[in-house]
Amino acid sequence: MSQTSPILSLPYIQPAQAQKHVTHNEALRILDAVTQLSVIDTTLTAPPGQPAPGDRYIVAQGATGAWAGQDQNVAVWVDSTWQFFAPGVGWRADIATTGDEVRFDGTDWQSTAGVLNLQNVLAVGINTTADATNKLAVSSNATLLNNAGGGHQLKLNKATAADTASLLFQTGFSGRAEMGTAGNDNFSVKVSANGSAFKTAINVDSATGGVQFPQGQSYFSDVFILNDSVWSVNIPWSNPSRIMLWLSVNLEGRFYLVAISGTLTGASNFGQMFANPPGTLTYSTGVLTGTTGAAGKINLSIDNSGSVPKLYVENRLGSNRLFTLSTLGK
DSSP states (O other), rough: OBBBTTTTTTBBTTTOSSSSHHHHHHHHHHHHHHHHOOEOOOOOOOOOSSSOOTTTTEEEEEGGGGGGTTOOOOEEEEETEEEOOOOOTOEEEEEEEEEEEEEEOOOSSSTTTOOOOOTTSOOOOSSSOSSSSSSSOSSOOOOOOOOOOSOOOOOOOOOHHHHHSEEEETTTTEEEEEEEEEEESSSEEESSSSSOEEEEEEEEEEETEEEEESSSSBOOHHHOTTTTTTEEOOSSSSSSSSEEEEEEEEEEEEEEEEEEOOOOTGGGGGGGGSSSSSSEEEEEOSSSSSSSTTSEEEEEEEESSSOEEEEEEEEOOSSSSSEEEEEEEO
16 A cells, blocks of 8 residues: 555555554645645745745745755745645646746746637637637727737638638628628629628729729729720710720720810820820710721710710720720819
């Protein structure tokens, strides 16, 4: 039969042992010292000058004097002497003066502050309840993601191009705007008035960087114009007007300046916006039909003979093309 217990090394009373109370009291002394372990300090290398009975310390590395050779052990002042107990792996002690907690890892006492293991937790809810879909849920007036000494990236990763990686903005948990890569790798910005029907305001092609405005304005959007054909749209501004036109052809975009009635003043300030081929700007009245413009180019014309001015776009690039148009004007 062993003479001590396997965990705390409490002495056992042996058969036919004399003065059994001595062994029993020694076991109680050990229990009193290490159960609900609370120490005054963990940084001292020499014992304090006037300890009180029952004072407990964790001896720091490099101990001297009466504590020499007792590094990392628990020192207890009992019967006017120091008694030492060697900790086991997993022992924890509260530091009475600070409220901090330390844990013995087999070599040193380590602080447990900030080492909560959050790896592979099933869900985290901060001031709210996470669920099977929203495994991280935060209810707060604001959420801060700060850098750690430099830049900071927020990454949304999807498995395949056909999946979705986006930011969804909601009103009453109903979608109203979405930006990201949804269903492909093009970057798009979409809006909705009801949470079910979305309109794509901006689309950026992932391969070319070309920008389209598919539904940015109801009167200018994506149109497919056959070669040597013309497409027209009403211009929703008064006569006279000045228009800045964004024209994207198969995702290659150009700016144009257009005038309805009168001279396009200040055009020299925008000369850099005219890219080759700039097309033909015609201010005469009448409807553009057939192949009236220059071959191999995009030809624009204005008809202000009616109550509502009309913009005509002629495709003479030599093949059927997809056009995206959007404007600013007054």
